[in-house]
Amino acid sequence: MVNVDNLIDLENGVQSKKVFWDQEVYDQEIERIFGRSWLFLTHESQIPEPGDFFTTFMGEDPVIVARQMDxxxxxxxxxxxxxGNQICHADSGNTRSFNCSYHGWSFGIDGELAGVPLEAEVYFNKLDKAAHRLPEVTQVDNYRGFIFGCFDAEAPPLQEWLGEMAWYMDSWADTGGGAELIGTPMKTILKCNWKVPSENFIGDGYHVGWTHSAALQMIGGPLSALSGNGELPPMDDVGAQVTTRHGHGFGVIWELGHAIHRDPGDYIQFQQQTLPEVIEKKGEWRGKFYTGHWNSGLFPNCSFLYGTNTFKIWHPKGPHEIEVWTWTLVQKNMSPELKREIKKQAIQTFGTAGTLESDDGENMETCTRTNRGFQTRRGTMNASMGMEGDGRHPELPGVLGASFIGETSYRGFYRFWGEIMKAESWADIHKNDDTWVDNWLGKDAVSGMAARNIA
Ligand code: FES
Ligand SMILES: [Fe+2]
Known part of the structure; x- marks a missing residue:
């Protein structure tokens, strides 16, 4: 087992560069993180009818997700x-059975082994078909249409896994008709460790003005002021960061949900029309989050930008490679024209050849590749920005950072990363459920700049 305490220093917000490179770290992640966490599979809107299926991965395991007849x-x-042949080679579709291309065994959409060629002639009817059904993912559940799976029977229910992150996400996932994903996902390969984009999306407001400097100027709109870190307003007024139990988190820029849209009029109008519903159902605070722009992550490898409408999963393919799958995230009650416009915009920014996507890709690859060097890998990385501002808020759940540009959510991500990597089982993780905030911040009822400044 890897000595996790040698890889992360929670007190100082520091990580070893080995976390992006070493095979033994990766192998333990696959077993202990991807084998125990709830992982995003697909959205209900992608498989609406009985017989609809979608193929994906949980960690490196290939998985078929299928809508049953009931x-x-x-x-x-x-x-x-x-x-052991791959049963289904299609990305998605509708079927009554899955037929293996090697010797022709066929499986129902419920995973039962239904047909075996020459069963009487070569197996003499002795094959126990019930024992040869496709192994089922232990837990499958749905948060407001987003379907997740988990291999660990001991893991908490999905609602508890998402916990307070779902409280925040409800501001848009339970309003405006709910959220949905449109399009078949775009797919790309990036030669980077899966945690590089995960940590970027969950907590990196810092890179936006620098990495995306040229793109922000081209896109225009209110965020272009960030280009080159040029005209920065007081950071505490701009937004906040949030991290919740189990390593989820996000950064928000208030009022700029529409900021990346080239022609945001219809999107702003949709938000204004639906805001009263959000405030009525969810209260004033979530109304404020509803109109913000979010960079977000669901631990371990699902990320999205609410506002820029991109929704991603980073499938690990070894320690140094990922497959990026990208959908467009919209609200169901948007008009077909607005959904189409948003999809176009999302492709132009964070699609395979999107302006912002290509800015990020090279950084993500070289953040990984530099660690090929043995001496390089003995070094550390720093995620301490704004540490003194991590705190509780009297009305908002989780640990908050007072500034949009800070690394609170990085710290939350790596805290849970360390916890689950070390834990023998979910029983060990549950021991920290009630104390994780105290362990992080101390026992003060309210502490940190977060409580003072987020208002
Ligand atoms: S491997 Fe599938 S039928 Fe033989
Ligand atoms: Fe970026």
């Missing part, structure tokens, strides 16, 4: 129980 959703390992 409308429920099941997920299976996408590997034949005969000789």
């Amino acid at each position: 409308g429920t959703i099941k997920a299976f390992i996408n590997s034949c129980t005969h000789r």
Whole structure:
């Protein structure tokens, strides 16, 4: 086992560069993180009808997600129980069965082994078909249409896993008709460790004005002021960062949900029309979050930008490579024209060849590749920005950072990363459920700049 305490220093917000490179770290992540966490599979809107299926990955395990005849959703390992061939090669579709291309075994959409060629002639009817169904993903559940799976029976229910992050997400996932993903996902390969984009999306407001300097000027609008870190307003007024139990988190810029849209009129109008509903159902605070722009992460490898409408999963493919899958995130009650416009915008910014996507890609690859060097890998990385501002807020859950540009959510991500990497089982993780904030901030009821400044 890897000595996690040698890899992260929680007191100082420091991580070893080995976390982006070492095979033994990665192997432990696959077993202890991807084997125990709830992982995003797909959205209900992607498989609306019985027989609809979608193929994806949980960690490196190939998985089929299928809508059953009774409308429920099941997920299976996408590997034949005969000789291990991949059963389903399609990305998505509708079917009554999955037929293996090697020797022709066929499986129902419920995972049962339904047909075996020459069963009587070569197996003499002795094959126990019930014992050869496709292994089922242990837990599958749905948060407001977003379907997740988990291999660990001991993991808490999905609602508890998302916890206070869902409280924040409800501001838009439970209003405006709810959220949905549109389009088949765009897919790209990036030669980087899966945590580089995960930490970037969850907590990196710092890179926006610098990495995306040229793109922000081209896009125009209110965020262009950030270009080159040029005209920065007082940071405490701009937004905040939030991190919640289990390593989820986000950064928000108040009132700029529409900021990346080239022609935001219809989007602003939709938000203004739906804001009273949000405030009525969820209260004033979540109304404030509703009109903000979010850079966000669901631990471990699902990220999204609410406002810029991109929704991503970073599938790990070894320690130094990922497959990036990108959907467009919209609200169901938006008009078809607005959804189309948002999709176009999301492709132009964070699609495969998007302006902002390509800015980020090179940094993510070289943040990984430099660590090929043995001496380089003995070094550390710093995520201490704004540490003294981490605190509680009297009305908002989780740990908050007072400034939009800070690394509070990085720290939350790596705190839980260390916890789950060290834990023998979920029982160990549960021991910290009630104390994780105290362990981080001390026992003060309210502390830090967060409480003072986020108002
Ligand atoms: S490997 Fe699938 S039928 Fe033989
Ligand atoms: Fe970026």
